[in-house]
Amino acid sequence: MHLLVCGGTGCNASKSQEIAETLKSNLKDKGLENEVQVILTGCFGFCEKGPIVKIMPDNTFYTEVKPEDAADIVEEHVIKGRKVTRLLYTDPENKQHVADSKHMGFYKKQLRIALRNCGFIDPQNIEEYVGADGYTALAKCLGEMTPEQVINEIKLSGLRGRGGGGFPTGLKWEIAAKHEADQKYVVCNADEGDPGAFMDRSILEGDPHSVLEAMTINGYAIKATKGLIYIRAEYPLAINRLLTAIGQAREYGLLGKDILGSGFDFDIELRYGAGAFVCGEETALIHSMEGNRGEPTFKPPFPAESGYNNKPTNVNNVETYANIPIIINKGAEWFSKIGTEKSKGTKVFALAGQINNVGLIEVPMGITLREIIYEIGGGIKGGRDFKAAQTGGPSGGCLTTKHLDTPIDYDNLVAAGSMMGSGGMVVMDDTSCMVAIAKFYLEFTVEESCGKCTPCRVGNKRLYEILEKITKGNGTMEDLDTLRNLGRVIKDTALCGLGQTSPNPVISTIENFYDEYVEHIKDKKCRAGVCKSLMQYIIDPVQCVGCTACARNCPVNAIQGEKKMPHFIDKELCIKCGACIEKCKFNAISIQ
Amino acid sequence: MAKIKLSEDKINKIKEICSAFGNKPSEVINVLHKVQGEFGYLPAELQDLIAQEMKVSAAHVYGIVTFYSFFTMTPKGEHPISVCMGTACYVRGAEKVLDEFKRELKIGVGETTPDGKFSLNCLRCVGACGLAPVVLIGEKVYGRLTPDGVKDIINEYR
Ligand SMILES: Cc1cc2nc3c(=O)[nH]c(=O)nc-3n(C[C@H](O)[C@H](O)[C@H](O)COP(=O)(O)O)c2cc1C
Ligand code: SF4
Ligand code: SF4
Ligand code: SF4
Ligand code: FES
Numbered sequence: 001m002h003l004l005v006c007g008g009t010g011c012n013a014s015k016s017q018e019i020a021e022t023l024k025s026n027l028k029d030k031g032l033e034n035e036v037q038v039i040l041t042g043c044f045g046f047c048e049k050g051p052i053v054k055i056m057p058d059n060t061f062y063t064e065v066k067p068e069d070a071a072d073i074v075e076e077h078v079i080k081g082r083k084v085t086r087l088l089y090t091d092p093e094n095k096q097h098v099a100d101s102k103h104m105g106f107y108k109k110q111l112r113i114a115l116r117n118c119g120f121i122d123p124q125n126i127e128e129y130v131g132a133d134g135y136t137a138l139a140k141c142l143g144e145m146t147p148e149q150v151i152n153e154i155k156l157s158g159l160r161g162r163g164g165g166g167f168p169t170g171l172k173w174e175i176a177a178k179h180e181a182d183q184k185y186v187v188c189n190a191d192e193g194d195p196g197a198f199m200d201r202s203i204l205e206g207d208p209h210s211v212l213e214a215m216t217i218n219g220y221a222i223k224a225t226k227g228l229i230y231i232r233a234e235y236p237l238a239i240n241r242l243l244t245a246i247g248q249a250r251e252y253g254l255l256g257k258d259i260l261g262s263g264f265d266f267d268i269e270l271r272y273g274a275g276a277f278v279c280g281e282e283t284a285l286i287h288s289m290e291g292n293r294g295e296p297t298f299k300p301p302f303p304a305e306s307g308y309n310n311k312p313t314n315v316n317n318v319e320t321y322a323n324i325p326i327i328i329n330k331g332a333e334w335f336s337k338i339g340t341e342k343s344k345g346t347k348v349f350a351l352a353g354q355i356n357n358v359g360l361i362e363v364p365m366g367i368t369l370r371e372i373i374y375e376i377g378g379g380i381k382g383g384r385d386f387k388a389a390q391t392g393g394p395s396g397g398c399l400t401t402k403h404l405d406t407p408i409d410y411d412n413l414v415a416a417g418s419m420m421g422s423g424g425m426v427v428m429d430d431t432s433c434m435v436a437i438a439k440f441y442l443e444f445t446v447e448e449s450c451g452k453c454t455p456c457r458v459g460n461k462r463l464y465e466i467l468e469k470i471t472k473g474n475g476t477m478e479d480l481d482t483l484r485n486l487g488r489v490i491k492d493t494a495l496c497g498l499g500q501t502s503p504n505p506v507i508s509t510i511e512n513f514y515d516e517y518v519e520h521i522k523d524k525k526c527r528a529g530v531c532k533s534l535m536q537y538i539i540d541p542v543q544c545v546g547c548t549a550c551a552r553n554c555p556v557n558a559i560q561g562e563k564k565m566p567h568f569i570d571k572e573l574c575i576k577c578g579a580c581i582e583k584c585k586f587n588a589i590s591i592q
Numbered sequence: 593m594a595k596i597k598l599s600e601d602k603i604n605k606i607k608e609i610c611s612a613f614g615n616k617p618s619e620v621i622n623v624l625h626k627v628q629g630e631f632g633y634l635p636a637e638l639q640d641l642i643a644q645e646m647k648v649s650a651a652h653v654y655g656i657v658t659f660y661s662f663f664t665m666t667p668k669g670e671h672p673i674s675v676c677m678g679t680a681c682y683v684r685g686a687e688k689v690l691d692e693f694k695r696e697l698k699i700g701v702g703e704t705t706p707d708g709k710f711s712l713n714c715l716r717c718v719g720a721c722g723l724a725p726v727v728l729i730g731e732k733v734y735g736r737l738t739p740d741g742v743k744d745i746i747n748e749y750r
Contacts, residue, residue: 047722196679352680
C-alpha cells in the first residue's frame with residue numbers, strides 16, 4: 001500500500017510536508033513502516049481542495065487533509081480498511097461522497113499525457129520513474145532508432161510547441177539538425193513568465209526525469225551534447241528536484257559520457273533566470289544565459305542557426321518536452337489520434353480565478369471552454385455568471401460566453417482574438433472589470449518591456465495611460481479609437497513577441513466588452529465596482545444606528561456623525577478603501 | 593545612498609564566490625545570485641567589487657542588476673512581505689490585501705518599515721494559485737487571505 005501526499009507548491013504551503021511526516025510517525029507507531037510507504041509526489045492538480053492524500057492501489061482521494069487527520073487515516077483506512085468519510089470529496093451536485101478520483105467531475109474529462117506521472121511517482125526517486133516506463137524511450141532511441149527516425153517520429157506525431165507559439169516541434173528539430181557545428185545546444189525554457197500560470201513548474205516538481213529524458217533524446221536527434229535548463233530563481237522547489245534528478249541520472253549513466261553504452265555523450269546544467277518576463281522569449285533567454293541583460297534580438301538568425309554562444313541551439317518548452325518520451329514509446333500514430341486536425345495531443349492549463357475547482361488540468365485539444373469551466377472546473381464560484389476566460393496571459397485575449405462551445409486548439413483561439421499561450425486560464429465573473437483587467441495586463445507589459453524598441457517602450461506606456469484615464473472616469477470616445485489604432489501599430493512594429501502581442505488584452509476586451517468601456521466613459525460607471533474613482537461610498541441614514549464602528553476605522557477620518565446618530569461620509573476625503581463597509585454590522589454602507 | 597564600508601570578511605567572501613565561478617564575465621548573473629543570497633541585497637559597493645573581480649565594467653553589472661527584478665539594491669526587512677499580484681491572485685482580490693498591508697504597516701510597495709522589521713513587495717505568481725490570494729512572509733506561504741486577516745498575520749511577527 002502507498003500513501004501519496006501531494007508535495008506541489010500549493011499543498012506544500014498548506015503543510016503537506018508535515019502531513020507526510022505525521023503519517024510516517026503514525027505508521028511507525030503501529031509497526032507498519034515497512035509495509036506502507038508514504039511518498040511525497042508532485043501536484044495532483046486539484047489544488048482547490050488541497051492538501052491531498054491519495055491511497056493506492058484503491059485510488060481513495062482525501063481532500064483538505066490536516067496533519068491531525070493522519071492518525072485517522074492510519075488507524076481507520078490502513079489498519080481497518082474503512083474509508084475516512086469526512087475527508088472524502090463531496091460532489092457539489094448530489095452531495096455524495098466520492099471515494100475514487102476516477103469518478104470525480106474534476107478528473108473525468110481530463111487526459112493526462114504530459115502530467116502522466118505527476119502525483120503518481122516520487123519525483124526524487126529515479127527508480128520510480130524507471131518503474132513507470134521511464135528512460136525506455138531514450139533506450140529505444142539510442143538503441144534502435146537513427147536521429148532522423150527520431151525526428152521523423154516527432155514530426156509525424158504533430159506535436160506543436162507548448163510554450164505559446166505552437167511551432168511544430170519535429171520541424172524545429174529538423175532545422176537544428178541540419179546546421180552543422182562543432183558544438184550544439186539543447187535548451188529547455190522553464191522561465192514560465194505568464195503571471196497566473198504554474199504548469200511548467202508542476203511538471204518539473206512532479207516529474208523532472210521526463211524532461212531530462214526528453215532533452216537527451218533531443219540532443220541525440222540533433223547531435224548536441226550539452227543541455228541547459230533556464231529556470232526562474234523564484235522556483236526553489238523545482239530547482240532542488242531538478243538538481244536531485246540530474247545527480248541521479250548521472251549516477252545511473254543516463255547522463256554523462258557514453259549513455260547506455262551507445263557512445264552518445266550528453267549532460268545537462270541549470271541556468272537561473274532572475275525575474276524578467278521577456279527572458280522567456282528565446283533570443284532574450286539565450287542572451288540571459290550568456291550572462292547579459294535579457295534583451296531580445298531580431299530573428300533571423302533563429303537560434304537553430306545561431307543561438308547560445310553563436311552555436312545552433314534548439315529551444316523547447318518544459319511541457320513540450322514532457323510529451324516526447326511517451327510519443328516515442330507509444331508511437332506518433334497513437335499521439336496524432338488525440339486532439340483536432342491541426343492541434344494534436346493535450347494541453348495543460350492552470351485553471352484559476354473565480355472558479356470552484358482551481359488547479360492544474362490536462363485536456364485533449366478540441367475540448368470546449370464549457371466543458372472545462374462547468375464540468376472540470378465545477379462552475380463559477382458562488383453560482384455567479386461566467387463573464388470571460390483569459391488565455392495567453394499578457395499576450396492573449398479573452399473568451400466570452402459566445403466562445404463557450406468553440407473547440408479549443410491553437411488556431412481557434414487565435415481566430416477568437418486570443419491565443420493558447422503557455423497555459424494560464426483565468427476565469428472571471430461579474431466582479432471583474434474588463435477595463436481594469438486590460439489595464440492590469442498593460443501595467444505588467446510596461447513594467448516588463450525591455451525598452452529596446454520604441455513602439456513597445458513608449459506605445460504600451462501610452463496605452464496604459466489611456467486606460468488609466470478611462471478607469472478614472474476621464475476617458476473620451478476618441479480614446480477608444482486611439483487604443484485600437486495605436487495597438488495595431490505596436491503589434492506591427494515591435495521587435496519581439498512581447499511587444500507584438502502586448503496590445504492583445506486591450507484589443508480583445510474592446511472587441512468583446514465595448515459596452516463596458518462606453519459605460520466607463522459616458523456614464524462614469526464601473527459595473528463590477530472595481531474602478532475606485534468611479535465609486536462612491538454612501539451611508540444609508542435609515543439603516544445606520546450610529547455605532548461609530550466605521551468612523552473609528554476610517555484611515556482618513558472621512559466619516560462624521562454623533563454617537564447613536566446617522567453618520568455620513570465626506571466624499572472629498574474618502575479614499576475608497578472599503579474599510580468602513582467591512583466594519584458596519586448593520587449593512588448601512590453601500591457602494592454606488 | 594550612504595557609502596557602505598565593506599569589511600575584510602565580506603570582501604574575501606565575494607572574491608571567493610567570483611573565483612568559484614572562474615571569474616568569467618559570462619557568469620556574472622550566477623555570481624549575483626550567490627552574493628545576494630549571502631548578503632540579502634546588492635548595494636553599489638558590492639557591485640563595484642564584483643565588476644572588478646569579474647573583469648567587466650561597473651556599468652555592465654549595474655545594467656544587469658537593474659534589468660532583473662529578482663535583484664535588489666535595497667536591504668529587505670527582517671520579515672520581507674511579498675504580495676502575489678499574479679493574475680489569479682489579482683482577480684481574487686489581491687489588490688485589497690495589498691492595500692491593507694500598506695495601511696497596517698504605513699509603508700508603500702518597495703519600502704521597509706523604519707524599524708527594519710517589515711518590507712513590502714509585489715511578485716508575480718508563486719505557483720500556489722489554488723490558494724489565491726497568496727502572500728509570502730519570508731519563505732512562508734499564506735493563502736486565501738482576506739483584508740481582515742492581514743492584521744493577525746502581521747501580529748505573528750511583531
Ligand atoms: C515575451 C515572451 C515570453 C515568453 N515566455 C515563455 C515562457 O515563459 N516559457 C516558454 O516556454 N516559452 C516562452 N515564450 C516562447 C519562446 O520564445 C519559445 O517560442 C518557446 O520556448 C519555444 O518552445 P516550444 O516550441 O516548445 O513552445 C515566450 C515568448 C515571448 C515573446
Ligand atoms: S518589443 Fe518590447 S520587450 Fe521586445 S524588444 Fe521591443 S521593447 Fe523589448
Ligand atoms: S471607504 Fe475608507 S476612506 Fe472612505 S469612508 Fe470608508 S473607511 Fe473612510
Ligand atoms: S458602522 Fe454602520 S451603523 Fe455603525 S455608524 Fe457606521 S454606518 Fe452607522
Ligand atoms: S497568481 Fe498568485 S500564486 Fe499564482
